[in-house]
Amino acid sequence: MKKTMIWFIGALLLLTSCAPNMNKDEVVQEKESNSNEEQAIVPSYQLSEDNYKMILPFKPGKARGVIVTQVANRLDIDEVEEGLRRHSKSVFDPKKHLFQEGQYIDEETVNKWIDGLNPKKKEGAPEKYYRDNPRYLSHILEQNYLVKKDNKVSLAGISIGIAMKSTYQFQTETGGPTYEEDISKSEMMKQANKIANKLLEDIRKIEGLENVPIMMAIYREEDQSSPVPGNFVAKTNIPADSSSVGEWDSIKEKYVLFPSEEGKEDYFEDHELVTNFGKEIASYFPNYVGVVGEGFYVNDELQKMTLEIPIEFYGKGEVVGFTQYAYGLVQEMFSDHYGLEVKITSSDKLESIIYRNPGSKKPTVNIL
Incomplete structure (x- = not known):
């Protein structure tokens, strides 16, 4: 028991010494x-x-x-x-x-x-x-x-x-x-x-x-x-x-609205991806209004996609359920070579956010 306590204290001291010091400004x-x-x-x-x-x-x-x-x-x-x-x-x-x-x-x-x-x-x-x-x-x-x-x-x-x-x-x-x-x-x-x-x-x-x-x-x-x-x-x-x-x-960089005629003409695959993402959500949630997307391109390569999903919610459980469903679609449908941010809103209020840095396999979710 004594040896165990000594080991525990030593480990604690080691961890303490390695922990970040928030006062070293x-x-x-x-x-x-x-x-x-x-x-x-x-x-x-x-x-x-x-x-x-x-x-x-x-x-x-x-x-x-x-x-x-x-x-x-x-x-x-x-x-x-x-x-x-x-x-x-x-x-x-x-x-x-x-x-x-x-x-x-x-x-x-x-x-x-x-x-x-x-x-x-x-x-x-x-x-x-x-x-x-x-x-x-x-x-x-x-x-x-x-x-x-x-x-x-x-x-x-x-x-x-x-x-x-x-x-x-x-x-x-x-x-x-x-x-x-x-x-x-x-x-x-x-x-x-x-x-x-x-x-x-x-x-x-x-x-x-x-x-x-x-x-x-x-x-x-x-x-x-x-x-x-x-x-x-x-x-x-x-x-x-x-x-x-x-x-x-x-x-050579630009922001492109999805869905839009410009997006459909110049970045057809990304336009269809946003459109299909919206269709998947619409098939399960009757209160869904639509998806508005914004793609940021450098040298015609997509760097970040931002999606906003406005929807009417009637309880926190619905927010959680919707966010979980959107999270699954994000993993299934969107490539990880560019940044992604999905904002789920109701009445101009941010309810939850899903975001993923380029190269990350799993998005991060915050329900507000």
């Missing part, structure tokens, strides 16, 4: 844009190696809120931020860099750029003027990437997202009808290149950004009413000692 000195230093905390854990750690306390971006007044589609607002962070990973490795919202470009500067880099609005100008002079630029987003060295964090580089319109909406008079002018991708890129060069010229004049690497990326928005967001179309890396924008690398 690191206190560091952060150099501010005005050259002052403040204490900051680097968390000891991150969600995954693909996600950036964020230093604490959280500091909102200096231009926070501007994007909401400039970009009409809520889905675009989210994708500009998430997509820019995703593309930044190829330049600023999440294993070596920390993330922080933009601390150098403030609201006044962003608004000045948007007004100055777009054609002027002319009250009472004819419709033709606005069609010939669309306002291409919607927003400029800054993200900061930091490195830690000798108990200090400092700026390693920044990413700049340039959000451009695909459709320009305008009025020739206050309260008058709203018109639309489509903007081709080629014309958008031509204008974006001019805007990027002017932005870089101004950015290099900002204290703290004179000599840092910059990743710039161009985002093409979707229509205001689109059920899927737009996407980034090009990016370029600007060395720390450069004040000119080089060649743009094309980005």
